[in-house]
Amino acid sequence: MIDTASLADRGHVVAPALIEPDLCRLLAEMWPDQTRFRSHVVMQRHGFGQGEYQYFAYPLPEPVERLRQALYPGLARVANEWNELLGNPRRFPAALPSWLEECHQGGQQRPTPLLLRYGAGDYNCLHRDLYGDLVFPLQATVLLSDPGRDFEGGEFLLVEQRPRMQSRGEVVRLGQGDAVIFAVNERPVKGTRGFYRTAMRHGVSTVRHGQRFTLGIIFHDAA
Numbered sequence: 001m002i003d004t005a006s007l008a009d010r011g012h013v014v015a016p017a018l019i020e021p022d023l024c025r026l027l028a029e030m031w032p033d034q035t036r037f038r039s040h041v042v043m044q045r046h047g048f049g050q051g052e053y054q055y056f057a058y059p060l061p062e063p064v065e066r067l068r069q070a071l072y073p074g075l076a077r078v079a080n081e082w083n084e085l086l087g088n089p090r091r092f093p094a095a096l097p098s099w100l101e102e103c104h105q106g107g108q109q110r111p112t113p114l115l116l117r118y119g120a121g122d123y124n125c126l127h128r129d130l131y132g133d134l135v136f137p138l139q140a141t142v143l144l145s146d147p148g149r150d151f152e153g154g155e156f157l158l159v160e161q162r163p164r165m166q167s168r169g170e171v172v173r174l175g176q177g178d179a180v181i182f183a184v185n186e187r188p189v190k191g192t193r194g195f196y197r198t199a200m201r202h203g204v205s206t207v208r209h210g211q212r213f214t215l216g217i218i219f220h221d222a223a
Helices: 005-009 021-028 061-083 096-107
Strands: 012-015 038-040 050-057 114-118 123-127 138-142 151-153 156-161 166-173 179-183 186-191 195-206 207-210 213-217
Touching: 005 012, 005 186, 012 050, 012 166, 012 186, 012 195, 021 061, 061 096, 061 138, 061 186, 179 195
Parallel strands: none
Antiparallel strands: 012 179, 038 050, 050 114, 114 213, 123 195, 138 179, 138 213, 151 207, 156 166, 156 195, 186 195
């Protein structure tokens, strides 16, 4: 069950123990298997930070596909509520295949779920995962490593850029198998004159020691 009140109030929510430790390890161990991935990115080559990530290829590994399909319907309801509050006419279909078909017809056909690996000294700059004109407004990140045992540092960061106000930052602490669900780009915030938009960015602080793996679940495909 997604805590939609927290999503509305803070722009993110933690889903504790979304996947079990054994599955976390299984997903992290996929990293060397290049047959599972369509693209490998070294962050520092592009100014994204320091670390690496790989986008899965279709067909997605069964656990990743199952998780993406399971999370989508509840998040689609939240996304439609947000769009209504913001006066955006876009409404997302109830099931993921219908939304992905829209993406593919719009020229966004490349899968976006990804596996990220950080070592000591690595970090991820604040950013948004926008891959084309068609954007689903929520995404999920699952921590696959065990903080304190596998790595130190590497906290998940969220920054909200509020109009005519200073930005607000937050550290989201996760355990192994926990997921953070958060706004990709914008979210509605209630003000004195109704709802307005705030812009969200996310990143990862510097890993001080060890190795940190995460799974990213994005619901729109890439152009």
